[in-house]
Amino acid sequence: ALRHSLQDRLSKSSSGKNRDEIYLKLRTSTAPPLKLIDLPGLDQRIMDESMISDYAERNDAVLLVIVPAAQAPEIASSRALRLAKEYDGEGTRTIGIISKIDQAASEQKALAAVQALLLNQGPPKTADIPWVALIGQSVSIASAQSGSENSLETAWRAEFETLKSILTGAPQSKLGRIALVDALAQQIRKRMKVRLPNLLSGLQGKSQIVQDELVRLGEQMVQSAEGTRAIALELCREFEDRFLQHITTGEGSGWKIVASFEGNFPNRIKQLPIDRHFDINNVKRIVLEADGYQPYLISPEKGLRSLIKGVLELAKEPARLCVDEVHRVLIDIVSAAANATPGLGRYPPFKR
Structure with missing residues (x-):
């Protein structure tokens, strides 16, 4: 009908x-x-x-x-x-x-x-x-x-x-x-x-146009104090995500941190003359010297403190080397995370 x-x-x-x-x-x-x-x-x-x-x-x-x-x-x-x-x-x-x-x-x-x-x-x-x-x-x-x-x-x-x-x-x-x-x-x-x-290609092209426009607007915002703080906080969040990804997953140089603590540092500690330091004759000598040759003392605290201080002095060099290694690795990770943070590429001052 x-x-x-x-x-x-x-x-x-x-x-x-x-x-x-x-x-x-x-x-x-x-x-x-x-x-x-x-x-x-x-x-x-x-x-x-x-x-x-x-x-x-x-x-x-x-x-x-x-x-x-x-x-x-x-x-x-x-x-x-x-x-x-x-x-x-x-x-x-x-x-x-x-x-x-x-x-x-x-x-x-x-x-x-x-x-x-x-x-x-x-x-x-x-x-x-x-x-x-x-x-x-x-x-x-x-x-x-x-x-x-x-x-x-x-x-x-x-x-x-x-x-x-x-x-x-x-x-x-x-x-x-x-x-x-x-x-x-x-x-x-x-x-x-x-x-x-073709549709995806067109969308990607439009997406790039939108991103470029957002970058332009973002650069305009940085001219004000509020805009600078907002951009800085956003970049910090982006950088933190990249940095933690390296640390938690071992991506990039992240595995070297674990290798320093579980490999090089324990090996250096094992090479220290700990056995000689805790030899009974050496312990007696340190205790006697620390307490001023007072054999009647029941609790030679000064001697024990001196003994422990000596051990810490021995471990100081391996610990310093471990810290230096981790510091160098962290510098590499920070640089890699910064390069992988898109926003920092648009704002070199923040990246530096």
Whole structure:
């Protein structure tokens, strides 16, 4: 009823060259936002090809070539197919639809041509296009008006069974509107794979423009005291993340810190003359000298303190060497973390 109403309203200007468009929007949360453009039958009427090119030449448009089953034997001369090959020579965004199979059920020649297309055995120009078969639209709509909640699903299932009984030798995966939905989904995925690198490249370019603009705005902020503090704090956070990454994961020179404490430092400690220092005769000598040769003392604290001080003096040089090693490693890590902090590259004073 809606279609007939719109046709009646536009019948006065219907000359085959009218470019007036009819928009019908359907919104759903379970499907992507797609636009369907239904052009008049190209094989039945004269139509301005410039109007066709306005839609067909778009790279993101999927072309649906609809051919009635009765015309399948002459598919090679189809104007719709010719135009589709003109705008999509590789067939990467074209789907062939053979409609009204039920109306050609008694025409063996037409059915043979349809099955050849579905088996990818048709004319050469049809070989790289996926084909699906449908029954008449009016029949499908009528079967869907049963009033039940699953009427559409029931209609599609009935359509599939009808097609299976007519096209007995055709692949079942190419029969019915479910097959059409699958074919559309595959073509859309193919187009997304083709377009995605270009889209990502464009986004990266825009991202760089935005980053450059933010840098420009950031440099303007630094002219004020508040801006300087804000930038400094942000850079400190960025630098801290990079620095801790080196320390905690051992990335870069971070492993050298652990090597200093677990390798070089213990080895130097082991080389100290600790055994000689704690020899009983040496201990007696140190205690006697520290307490002024007073053997009657019960607790020679001065001697013990002197003994411990001597050990610490022995360990001072290995400890100093370990500190120097770690200091040099930390300087390298700070330099590497600063170079890996993008913000510091834009503000050399902060980096220094």
